Amino acid sequence: MDYVGQRAAVSHAQFAAQRTKDAIVDRLRERSGGRPTVDLEAPDVRINVFARGAGCSVSIDLAGDSLHRRGWRKHAGLAPLRETTAASMLVDAGWTAMAKDGAAFVDPMAGSGTFVFEALAIAADIAPGVLRQRFGFHGWLGHEPELFTTIRDDARRRADEGLAGLSNRFVAADAEANVIAIARDNASAIGWEDKIDFEVCRVDEWTTAPAARGLLVTNPPYGQRMGGPAGARKTAGELGRTLGTVFPGWRACVLLGDERLVHVLGTTPESTRPIDNGTIEALSVTMEIGGLSDQAELVQSFANRLKKNKKKLRAWLKRDAVSCYRLYDGDIPEANVAVDCYGDWVHVQEYEAPPTVDAEVARARFEAIVRALPAALGVPAERVVVKQRRRQRGSSQYEKQGDAGARILVEEGGHRFWVNLEDYLDTGLFLDHRPVRALVAQLVAERTTPSFLNLFSYTSTATVYAIAAGANRTTSVDLSNTYLAWSRDNFSLADVTGTGHRLVKEDVRRLLSQDRREYDVILLDPPTFSTSKAMQGTLDILRDHAALIDAAMRRLAPGGELIFSTNSRC
Secondary structure: OOEEOOEEOOOOHHHHHHHHHHHHHHHHHHHHOOOOOOOOOOOOOEEEEEEEOOEEEEEEEOOOOOOOOOOOOOOOOOOOOOHHHHHHHHHHOOHHHHHHOOOEEEEOOOOOOHHHHHHHHHHOOOOOOOOOOOOHHHHOOOOOHHHHHHHHHHHHHHHHHHHHOOOOOEEEEEOOHHHHHHHHHHHHHOOOHHHEEEEEOOHHHOOOOOOOOEEEEEOOOOOOOOOOHHHHHHHHHHHHHHHHHHOOOOEEEEEEOOHHHHHHHOOOOOEEEEEEEOOEEEEEEEEEOOOOOOOHHHHHHHHHHHHHHHHHHHHHHHHOOEOEEEEEEOOOOOOOEEEEEEOOEEEEEEEOOOOOOOHHHHHHHHHHHHHHHHHHHOOOHHHEEEEEEOOOOHHHHHOEOOOOOOOEEEEEOOEEEEEOOOOEOOOOOOHHHHHHHHHHHHHHHOOOOOEEEEEOOOOOHHHHHHHHOOOOEEEEEEOOHHHHHHHHHHHHHOOOOOOOEEEEEOOHHHHHHHOOOOEEEEEEOOOOEEOOOOOOOOEEHHHHHHHHHHHHHOOEEEEEEEEEOOOOOO
16 A cells, blocks of 8 residues: 555545455465455455555454354343453353352343353353354464364363353343244254243342352443433332342342442442443452441441431521532531532532542542442432532533432422433532622622622523512623523422523623622622633632632622622632
């Protein structure tokens, strides 16, 4: 392949393949006098050409069809896992040694049976390619058929002996009868049907384990191909409860599509490993089930404190109709987390440990206290959302952390708001600003025809309070399309309509210098630091607060009041 400078003379892949084929055919015709045929479906020899940089490599494909296709899966499910990926997870989980010791194997969400077939093959000493009819080297002149036949026959003999002497119990279950029918049909096609127990059973319907010890490996649906984020979280919670109640003493390996679901399983991982499951970035999580925690004393103290705090807050929550509140905030130094309740959901944030605390110690503590939350608060594990809160600079607290997309409806002070516990570090409702929102409502209610300006309005919860208190004209200003759309949704919940309540995408400093309207009540709640591209320059509240307050004061109507709020403690 010729190149001029750094640019390839041939850049079209199909054209390059055609020219390569022509060159090879022409050379063979020169040497043999005959032109070989070209079979696009099942060639005797496949040749691969890879272009890299200023050159290319040409190689003979001795494998043929992809090696992950063992030949023991006749039909695939909706989201099949590669056999090679499944085998690597089994090896990582210690199945090779466990199988020799007679351990049982379970996949409670088996799909078309990939894990159970790979596990059975390892236990019975069945070579991965023993059922393949053809490899790429069969048409290669360097192939030695007699030697291959000897190797293949020996592999088949070992497979027969392994199957005959197999004492392990294998169970493949799934909630869908038609899915289990596919797995059973796959097993029947290769003569393994009597080696595997096939059951139609949801993951939360298990009551007993098939043996005292064994390995459970599964690939639950995780929302990108099937179901959705909420379904994936629910399934992970059901699996976690089944692991803890039915399979204590077992090992487990679970493939998750979101690392935030690890804690939902309820057991501290022994190891985690990133895995590319096709186009999906997943995480293989291996764990021992039901082992005693070395953090038992901390867990008990933490659980007791949660219950004590909840009891102390009970009267206030009922009196003020509060469903969103902070229950715990680093009360115990070793349990350095913040726990917030949003209705029947729990939002827990780990504060970054100081450098004096060993990272592994901090991790173990955090995992122990997260495992204690569901039982201590009486909530399902899948309704506990976990984040790590680090020191934030600028708008990073508002930036997207994930893409779960799920949001829930909560109530505060008689108002309804949407919150998102998954996708952002903050949830859309600042709990520590409840007094500020109440103050806004109070100041608005004291006036006859009040107007309200909300600067850096975020999701405009304070504006909802102001409108409910009687504000007939409001302006809420933010630079984020996401939060302005969120504000519109909050307005819809409050039945806010009409042109008197504006949502404005604008740089606050520009708006204050250009918009001459006056307001009776103004809330100024800027970030500590911002480098937004939509903003003129940068915003450093330590440097700019005086000018910002002065500009806001010029928008106050006579007798008006300004509320300035900042998180900066400098």
